[in-house]
Amino acid sequence: MAIATLAVAILLIGIPTIADPSKLADLAIHNPLPLLLQDGLKFISVATSSVLILALAAYLRRDASALLSVATGFGFFSVLCLLGNTILSLYAISQAATYDQATSLGSSQLNSIIGILAMAAISLDGVWCLLVSWTALKSQRLPRFLCYLGLGMGVLSLLPPLGIIVLLLSILWSMCIGRVLLQEEPAG
Numbered sequence: 134m135a136i137a138t139l140a141v142a143i144l145l146i147g148i149p150t151i152a153d154p155s156k157l158a159d160l161a162i163h164n165p166l167p168l169l170l171q172d173g174l175k176f177i178s179v180a181t182s183s184v185l186i187l188a189l190a191a192y193l194r195r196d197a198s199a200l201l202s203v204a205t206g207f208g209f210f211s212v213l214c215l216l217g218n219t220i221l222s223l224y225a226i227s228q229a230a231t232y233d234q235a236t237s238l239g240s241s242q243l244n245s246i247i248g249i250l251a252m253a254a255i256s257l258d259g260v261w262c263l264l265v266s267w268t269a270l271k272s273q274r275l276p277r278f279l280c281y282l283g284l285g286m287g288v289l290s291l292l293p294p295l296g297i298i299v300l301l302l303s304i305l306w307s308m309c310i311g312r313v314l315l316q317e318e319p320a321g
Contacts, residue, residue: 138174139300141167154244161229168226175219182212185307186261188314193268204264211257218250252293259290259299262306279309 142151145167150156161168186208193201225243266283269275286302289295 138171138178139297141171141174146171154241157244158229158240161226165226165229168222172219172222172226175215175222179212179216179219182208182215182258185310186212189265189269189310192314192317193265193272193274195272195274198268200264201268204261204268207257207264208261211254211261214250214254214257218247218254221247221250255290255293255296255299259287261287262290263287275310275313279306279313282306282309 142148146157146160150160157168186205190201190205190208221243225240225247228240262283264287266275266280266287269283270277270280282302283306286299286306289299289302
């Protein structure tokens with residue numbers, strides 16, 4: 134999902150459009166499909182992130198640590214920020230045709246809130262990744278390289294310009310986590 138969302142942002146929407154609210158509004162009015170596609174991918178990310186958070190919490194639950202509960206909380210708070218970002222983005226797209234000079238201040242504030250929610254989702258996801266990776270490292274429940282990769286991703290997520298690197302690393306991390314979770318033999 135991360136690469137698809139990034140590809141839509143860069144290739145279909147474009148960095149100059151993302152950086153200019155008037156170009157973004159023009160795109161929303163005349164060709165909203167790339168924006169709608171990106172928001173659809175964000176909804177899928179909300180669902181898959183929720184599954185990953187729950188699966189890792191269940192996998193690491195044997196520790197029953199407070200740190201794991203805090204990590205899970207940060208993970209779901211990140212998901213809520215992404216969900217809020219997506220819903221407000223869809224609202225902004227639906228309202229773009231009715232914007233005029235009188236409402237441009239409101240649309241600017243809405244775009245700011247959408248951006249803040251995106252940054253909050255990335256940062257909170259970074260905290261989740263840090264805490265989950267630390268918990269897994271302490272309990273030795275995941276391979277060490279995955280724990281260290283997760284710790285590195287968590288730190289990089291806290292530095293917004295490095296978020297693209299985290300998106301790329303998260304593909305490898307998620308695939309490896311999925312493989313570990315699928316190889317786990319059922320208890321009983």
